[in-house]
Amino acid sequence: MPSHIxxxxxxxxxxxxxxxxxxxxxxxxxxxxITSIVNxxxxxxxxxxxxxxDSYNDSVFKTLVPSLDEGEASSIALALEYKDVLLIIDxxxxxxxxxxxxIRITGLVGIIIQAKKKGHINSGKExxxxxxxxxxxxxxxxxxxxxxxxxxx
Numbered sequence: 001m002p003s004h005i006x007x008x009x010x011x012x013x014x015x016x017x018x019x020x021x022x023x024x025x026x027x028x029x030x031x032x033x034i035t036s037i038v039n040x041x042x043x044x045x046x047x048x049x050x051x052x053x054d055s056y057n058d059s060v061f062k063t064l065v066p067s068l069d070e071g072e073a074s075s076i077a078l079a080l081e082y083k084d085v086l087l088i089i090d091x092x093x094x095x096x097x098x099x100x101x102x103i104r105i106t107g108l109v110g111i112i113i114q115a116k117k118k119g120h121i122n123s124g125k126e127x128x129x130x131x132x133x134x135x136x137x138x139x140x141x142x143x144x145x146x147x148x149x150x151x152x153x
Contacts (some may be wrong), residue, residue, distance in 0.1 A: 004084035010041035035074035124150040
């Protein structure tokens with residue numbers, strides 16, 4: 001069990017659900033926390049290893065909402081409540097804001113890279129292709145870099 005908290009924004013969970021790979025989060029992190037707002041955005045019944053945690057500072061949340069959507073804002077606000085935390089977030093604005101606030105981040109592509117490196121999947125390229133087919137935006141630069149990191153050039 002990791003010693004740190006892992007918090008996910010909706011896009012990662014939705015992306016993994018769409019390619020039938022949500023189990024990768026459990027394989028990598030054992031448990032994930034999301035906020036109620038994120039849970040409402042996902043809008044499906046989730047496994048019990050994903051828990052809802054709304055113990056974030058509402059004032060911090062409200063300062064983030066003008067520039068971010070509520071799910072991202074609540075996820076960042078929750079991440080700020082912990083010292084050792086990993087936030088899984090994909091939207092550029094949210095990633096930039098989280099980094100500026102000193103939060104360690106990864107995204108959906110990072111999850112796939114880690115899953116490949118740890119032997120949870122045979123082909124990262126197949127997962128990335130499936131995400132693209134589901135409408136997940138992936139620049140050619142990020143795609144190529146991910147393939148390189150997974151040794152699948």
